[in-house]
Amino acid sequence: MMSAGANQIEIRNVSKEFEGRSGTTVALQNVSFDVASNEFVCVVGPSGCGKSTILNIIAGLTEPSSGTVKVGGKEISGPGKERGVVFQQYALFPWKTVVENVEFGLKFQEIPKGERRQIAEKYLELVGLKDFRDAYPKELSGGMKQRVAIARAYAVNPEVLLMDEPFGALDAQTRVQLQENLLTTWENERKTCFFITHDVEEAVFLAQRIVIMSARPGRLKEIIEVNLPYPRVQELKLTKEFTELKNRLWAMVYKEYLANPK
Numbered sequence: 251m252m253s254a255g256a257n258q259i260e261i262r263n264v265s266k267e268f269e270g271r272s273g274t275t276v277a278l279q280n281v282s283f284d285v286a287s288n289e290f291v292c293v294v295g296p297s298g299c300g301k302s303t304i305l306n307i308i309a310g311l312t313e314p315s316s317g318t319v320k321v322g323g324k325e326i327s328g329p330g331k332e333r334g335v336v337f338q339q340y341a342l343f344p345w346k347t348v349v350e351n352v353e354f355g356l357k358f359q360e361i362p363k364g365e366r367r368q369i370a371e372k373y374l375e376l377v378g379l380k381d382f383r384d385a386y387p388k389e390l391s392g393g394m395k396q397r398v399a400i401a402r403a404y405a406v407n408p409e410v411l412l413m414d415e416p417f418g419a420l421d422a423q424t425r426v427q428l429q430e431n432l433l434t435t436w437e438n439e440r441k442t443c444f445f446i447t448h449d450v451e452e453a454v455f456l457a458q459r460i461v462i463m464s465a466r467p468g469r470l471k472e473i474i475e476v477n478l479p480y481p482r483v484q485e486l487k488l489t490k491e492f493t494e495l496k497n498r499l500w501a502m503v504y505k506e507y508l509a510n511p512k
């Protein structure tokens with residue numbers, strides 16, 4: 251067991267180059283930072299700055315070209331069940347119902363069948379899909395499918411949640427609701443959250459610290475602290491403190507965008 255506040259994720263001098271038809275792309279250059287146990291960290295930066303690459307490396311889905319990543323003090327060598335990942339578009343099993351999709355990850359955890367169903371239903375309720383438990387993915391809207399994927403990640407109860415723009419494709423109301431749900435889950439279940447977003451408002455609303463990446467090649471530009479109290483509710487977005495921080499962050503990200511416009 252790690253003590254609270256110890257480093258859950260340690261990223262040291264991580265670089266990543268991709269070889270492609272148009273030559274070598276340096277996606278990440280010498281990136282180092284830590285995420286403490288139970289911390290909520292967001293990553294923002296211009297398109298193509300390596301945000302997904304760093305998340306995929308922490309998830310164990312991509313190997314760094316150099317540098318090391320440790321999770322819970324151990325160097326990672328692939329995906330692990332202590333890390334749950336939610337992507338922007340998550341594929342569900344089309345032949346399984348909503349509740350079966352959410353239950354799926356629990357099969358590998360030696361949890362009795364009846365209990366698996368209970369856990370799945372608890373998280374379906376959290377994402378507002380209890381009434382759709384027996385529907386098939388093809389009967390759901392895009393936003394509803396993504397909520398199933400989120401419930402599936404929560405149900406497995408990983409120590410670390412790695413989320414790559416999970417709310418990016420959702421409508422504004424669902425997004426706001428899922429932001430609040432995520433914070434509740436994080437506070438109640440003491441997870442470590444590593445969350446990528448394009449949306450600076452979302453980053454300020456969720457995070458304790460925000461990592462700002464530079465334009466490609468992605469380097470760590472700055473880390474800012476968000477000293478706003480939890481629990482955070484939507485009204486916070488109307489306060490002066492929130493707006494000031496959001497504007498400051500936006501200016502920093504926009505400066506990076508201008509450095510390498512698309």
Ligand SMILES: Nc1ncnc2c1ncn2[C@@H]1O[C@H](COP(=O)(O)OP(=O)(O)OP(=O)(O)O)[C@@H](O)[C@H]1O
Binds near residue numbers: 298303466
């Ligand atoms: N598998 C791959 N093969 C070749 N190049 C890749 C691969 N994955 C990523 N890249 C390149 O690495 C760079 C960083 O990509 P990445 O997806 O990490 O950026 P990002 O910050 O997540 O972008 P966005 O915000 O647009 O999603 C980009 O230039 C991209 O083209």
